[in-house]
Amino acid sequence: MAAMADAPSVLFARQSGGNAKQQDSHTDQGSSLSALVSTLVPVLLISSVIFLVFLFLAKKLHRVYQPRTFIASLRNWQRSPKQSPGFLGWRKEYSMLRDDFVLGHASIDNYLWLRFFRMLAIMCLVGCFLTWPVLFPVNATGSGPGSGLDILTFSHVQPGPRYYAQAIMAWVFLGWVMFMIWRESHYFVRLQQHYFLSPYQKARISTRTILYVNVPEEFRNEDAVRREYNGVRKVWLVTVPKQLADDVDDRDTAATKLETGEMKLLTNVTKRQLKAEKKGNSSSPATGPGGRGNAVTVDKKDVPTHRLPVLKFLPLGKKVNTIDWARSELHRLIPQVASDQAALRHDRSEPQGALFIEFESVAAAHNALQQAGAKSKAKSKVKMTPKEIGMTPDEVLWKNVIKSFATVQLFNIVCTAFVWFLCIFWTIPVAVIGAISNIDSLTDTVPFLSFINQIPSSILGVVTGLLPVVLLAVLMLLVPIIMNIMAKLFEPTLGSAQLKVQGWYFPFQVIQVFLITTFSSGAAAVVGDIIDDPTQAPTLLAQNLPRASNFYISYFIIFGLLTASLQFLNIAPLLFFLILGKILDKTPRKQYNRFVSLAGVGWGALYPKFTNLGVIALAYSCIAPLVLGFATVGFFLLYLGFRYNVLFTLGTQVSTRGESYARALQQLTTGIYLSEICLIGLFAIGTSSTNMAIGPLVLMIICLAGTIVWHVFMNRSLQKLRDDLPSEGSAGFISQMEHPAGGADAEKYPGIDQHGAHQGYSHNPQAYNGGATHNGNGATHNGHVDNDGYAGYAAAKPEPNVAPAAKPGMMTRIKAFFKPQTAASNAITSISPLLNTPSRPYTREEEQDAYVHPAIISECPIVWIARDAYGLSGQEVRASRQKIGEGFEMTDDQAWFDEKGKVTWSQEVEKAPIWEDEPAY
Known part of the structure; x- marks a missing residue:
């Protein structure tokens, strides 16, 4: 879906620069309010139709639009409240539930995904309040060239004292952004630590288990491992037969x-x-x-x-x-x-070069990681690498964990080089597709292709209109697929493979979707003038690059409205339910798997697309501040769309334990650097006209140096925070047994019933399996059958005796905002009744065979x-x-x-x- 939204936007940008020479002036091309309206109106109409279709289908197709309220593969306490009846009944539960409901009922990844959009929306909204009152009057009253929306950009300001306004506001706004990234990064570390110290999480074997790779032969035995590490509970020596x-x-x-x-x-x-x-x-x-x-x-x-x-x-x-x-x-x-x-x-006489160690507690596992990574303290004698903690057995890529360090590094270097090749040369197939969409100019330039003009206009319209968008969408989809295949060649787990894809796909997005699009939109518009007078190239680019922001205004409109409405429509599950499922699911097993499975997302391919939107907003924040307004609306709409899915439809396909969010925050700093470098370049060009631009140039160079120092110190402080594991009772959890074992002991845990339902939620067995019964005629009933043909299941509903958490006061929230570590602890405490439920006790066989x-x-x-x-x-x-x-x-x-x-x-x-x-x- 995101690729389809990407395709027309990128294609339009690549075309717009190439067609600029055919216009009277670049300022007349797409910079006026009418051009903005011409983009907004059709996208708004399409999005409205999509949303109306969602409203019409939502109450009929429960399996598509609210599976988390009844699906039996979830424990009772993991389900969302059943939606109220009525055309807009879903709005009650949607508005009532807080975001941290996702943290307690779904996963930390899903919760942080919502938090990411909320943070971006707040960041841009505050940016509007900071920059608009200052930069709009300064830019609009400038004496530079331009008209329409262009008068609100940096290009409308002549070099001189007004540059100080841009520089000072860059200090203010980018300083605010750095604070937000610092706050969220510290918040994440503490949230992750408290989350995995909860009784539900720390009772899980994976939370206390570390994967070690590059294990030398002399340490491929349990006795050697136990001598080296304290608090070892169990060791699995990896054998890949x-x-x-x-x-x-x-x-x-x-x-x-x-x-x-x-x-x-x-x-x-x-x-x-x-x-x-x-x-x-x-x-x-x-x-x-x-x-x-x-x-x-x-x-x-x-x-x-x-x-x-x-x-x-x-x-x-x-x-x-x-x-x-x-x-x-x-x-x-x-x-x-x-x-x-x-x-x-x-x-097991021939173990290979990897092993899993389960420790007695989360603290013991944390100490083992510190022991392996200590620099100044006594180093571990065991020359093996702690690769990952918290992975579940089904996330392990067994063929990769036994690969040697040299093999892994070789794969990493070759694959990374190929990714950078894609980042640079992916423009070629995109340019070919762009040429197809501009077939008239192509046939004029290449005469032997003139036969194309003989094609009937109806067919030619499809070729030039629909075909390029579909082809570009396929191209954009291929990139993360290729990267995912490569990452699985050497990464040890599915989670680490997703993080590797995220690290690769983000620079691709920045280079292909942002930088190349920006320069092609701005530079191509003045290519003729540059050819006539090459010495004017810097000045012409300085005037025209800010005007490329007009495209990104349209880009945020398309992404905000279209992608958000498509998230509500949930198009992929809808198509599978209505069409593909009936074609593909011909066996009971396939129907069962479709019924009990919740859709998940690949964080490695998803985060970079939207992190790049944040980078674009930051890069244009001071040279075209109007972008911040549309970015605010766009991110807020995306937040609303993804919030519905996270609350009612999505599961977790692959867990990164929140690390994808932390990486996205680090990648967001790219927008700060690009904004500063862009302003430095523009101010440097202005110094050729007046010495008054030197002061703002110096300010921005200082700002850039300060950002680098801030980044270094932030990462150091984050590492110290990661090393400082809070005590297991600091989050206000009820004390539970550390290692529940043996299915017969389930009654010892008062927080769960036989189905894992938490106290304070319905204990009716029908709430777990719906109470569905099969009658002699092969029909399924439990009092009602939904319109989609699926039996309606009871949802998790709080009992009356469960008091909702009290909302914190305004002053408390303000203090927590500036103390992210305290805010993280409070967030966990507010949902601690849910996380106090330990996972189901393991049988002896399950414990022995875990890894x-x-x-x-x-x-x-x-x-x-x-x-x-x-x-x-x-x-x-x-x-x-x-x-x-x-x-x-x-x-x-x-x-x-x-x-x-x-x-x-x-x-x-x-x-x-x-x-x-x-x-x-």
Whole structure:
């Protein structure tokens, strides 16, 4: 969605500079109020239509627009309150819930994502109050060239004493921005520490576990590790069994093939039988389950087949019966895999160069990190690198954790070099697409392409209008995908891969979307004048670069209105629910996974797009302060759109434990540096006309030097703050056992019931699974069924005896604003009843196998098919069990073909054959 919003904006900018020579003057091109209105009106109309569609669908498609209020994969206390009835009923809960509700019910990443937009909106709003009263009169009364909105920019000021206004306001506003970044950075560190010291988080194994890489052979044993570190609870020596992993993949592939093959067979037979019944010539017997026959004839064309490729990436090879092939593969692989797994469980004699250490407490893990990174204190004798803390087992990229330091560095250097190549040369394909959109000029310049003019105007309009936008959107989407693939080649976890993508994608956004667009929009407009008189290039660029801000006003309008409205519409889940899901989800497993899964976001690709918007606002803050106003509105609208999704629809796909927010704050300082460098350049150009520009130039050089010093000292203070872990009782949490273990001890924890519901929330079992029941006709009911076809589940609702947290007074909030560490502690304390609930106690097996390679502990997946009305599914289940043997399970429970021959399931999540009560590692 963001790529689609990017595409027309970037394309317009690249075109606008190239077409400027055809205008009478650059000042007449897009700088007037009418040009602004011409952008605002259509985008506002489109956004309004999108929002109205959301309002119309929101009450009908609960699975798309409020899954967090009922979805059974969430614990009761993790759900959001059910939305009030009515066309605008959602506004009540939306307005009532505070942002820190997300911190207590979802994740720290989702909470900080909202905080990021709120911070940007406040930062720009204060910037408007600071800069507009001073810079608008100074710029508007200047004697420089320009008209319309251009009179409010730096280009309308002639070199002279007025430059002091720009310099002084840069000191004031950029100083405010530096304070905001400093405050938020310190707030984040303390918030993260208190969050992971909460009973819910510190009871999780991952919170106390550190991944070490580059482990030398002499320390690849538990005794050596325990001698080196204090407070060690458990050590997992990493073994990556390549052959076993390949066999497990082959086994799971065969199971998937069997499941899809069986479902294809059953679907073909069911549809053929239903068609025959309608015609009155069914060949099946007249009696049987459900009133139909208990036997059917299976035609040869009903049986699925596939080819066995000689090479995995070539779909060419011998054609085989899918079901028979899968059964024989499972018969061969299941005992072979089980034997190899049993051998590896008892023989870990060849551990590889990585290990996981679980410590007794969060403090002990923190001390181990300090011990490894200490410079002045006694260094650890173990020459191994603590790579990451807090990763869950399913986030580990096992092939990467055992790679040597040299291999990782080689991958890092090569991939980073390729990213910088993309940053510089991605302009070429974008320019080609821009040429397609400006086909008239292209055919005039390149005569042999004149045949294009013969294309009918209707088709040509699509080629020049829609095609470039789609192509550019695809190009913009490809970049983070490529980066994500590269990061997963050497990063040890999915979270660190996201942070690497964020570090790569941000400079790409700044260079391609901001800098190149700015210079192409400003420089191309005066290229003819520069050719005529090259000595005037600096002056002409100084006058025209500020005017490129007019494009970014449109850019903020498009992003603010269009992206925010698309966030409410939730277009991707909507398309999957209405169209793609019905096409793709042909098995009970796929329908189940779609039902219980919440959409997540990739922080590495998402943050840089919007951090770049903040950089643009900062860079233009003092040379075109009007941008700050539109940025304020844009960021506020984005905050509203993302807030709805975070509260009611989004889960967490990959956790960075909030580090993506911290990195975005660091990247935001790029806007400060660009603003200062831009002003220094403009003032330096002004010194060629008058010595009065020297004073402002000196002020900005001092400001730049001060910013560098501030940045260095801020990072040092942040490191000291990270090293200073607060006491575990400092956030006001109720004392809980440090290491709950054993499922039988769940009753010892008064804060949770059997489903993990927190006290003060509904303990009705139906609140967890919806109380849905399956009747004899294959229908699902629990009192009502939503219009989207999904059973309505009870939502988490506070009991009357739970008093809401008192709102802090104005003076308290003002003091907390200037004391971010205290504010972070208060934020956690305000939601501590939620975080006081420990995670479900682990069984002994779950604890022992937490960080064991999945191939060593993976069981053969259950094959789940739908029950048909003719008894064929039962026959297939019995035949598969008999032919495959021990260690295999197949069932047709809880799923069936309805009267129209479509696959459906009971939607009783805990009764689904593939449901597992997954531990919260």
